[in-house]
Amino acid sequence: MNRYERLNTLLEILAERGRVEVDEIAAELDASAATIRRDLDHLAGQQLLTRTRGGAVAHAVSYDLPLRYKSVRHADEKQRIGKEAAALVARGSVVGLNGGTTTTEVARALATRGDLPHVEGETAITVVTNALNIGNELAVRPQVKLVLTGGVARPQSYELIGPLGTKILDELTLDITFLGVDAIDPVSGAAAHHEGEASINRLLAARARKVVVVADSSKIGGSAFARICGIEDVDVLVTDVDASEEDVRRFTERGVDVVRV
Structure with a gap:
């Protein structure tokens, strides 16, 4: 188990x-007590927990792990899902992406994608996103x-939220939106x-002609606080x-097409 996996766990x-x-946790994670103390000190410095004598107690933000820690969970599955989902996009499409791993x-x-090369004077795809990290990665892509x-900006997810963002989305039409979710259920729909x-x-979903939820199997059947959209919209x-x-x-x-990869 590497350090990020251990911190996440x-x-x-x-x-x-x-x-x-x-x-107790050192034995459970097969690590030395000194290593666990350093890990807890590091997480306390990030204000993700509160150190106690001999251990730690939960800080409120621990229930909503920052993106940098979430990224190590189900990493292989997420890469396969990402590649499969990206194959659904045609050249010239306007693509919506929310935040998430x-x-x-x-x-x-x-x-x-090798079939979406940069051609001078042309745009291969247009991406509309509220995710700062995705924007940072795509800003250098000329296509x-x-x-x-x-x-x-919401620090845990790097997502831009609030009424300032809705003003722009109200003016746009998207061909396809990819939604990362905290939970999806065939009855209650997608949620965060x-x-x-x-x-x-x-709103990203409502402005799109096609909505694709990208979620590893751990999100299926779960529940989350706030509804994104009904299953009829997916x-x-x-x-x-x-x-x-x-x-x-x-x-x-x-009525949802399911692709497993």
Whole structure:
């Protein structure tokens, strides 16, 4: 287990249990007590937990892990999902992308597609996003016309949220939007943990002719605080091969095409 994986696991355990002890967690993660102390000190410095004598207790933000820690979870699955989803985009399309680790993989796959080369005077694709990290990666790609929505930056996800972003989206029409979600269910639809993200993600979906949810199988059947859109608004779900046949059946019965990679 590398350091980022260990830090991520520590935060997840802390979010679940509320408190951890150094000796106990060192044994559980097969690491030395000194290593765990350094990890806890590092996370405390990031204001992600509160150190106690012999351990740590959960800080509120631990329940919403920053993107840099989320990126190590299901990394291989997210890369496969991103590549498969990017293949759905035709040259000349206007593409919407919200923030998240899986949509970041979609953006990377789009930027490196061999059949979307830069041609002088032409735009291969236009990307509209509220994600600062995706904007940063695509800004240097000459074949991509990049539009940022504007808004107030949310540090955990690098997403721009709030009414400033909605003003721009109200004026645009998208061919396809890729939505990263915190949860998706065939009954309740797609959802996010933060209401501000859900609001602008809802508009990204509403402005698109086609909505594709990109989510690894751990997000299926879960729940989150704020609704993004109903399942009737989702055209395609791209997920990984660990999604069960029963889950696939429930989505297809609601009119959603499911792709497992």
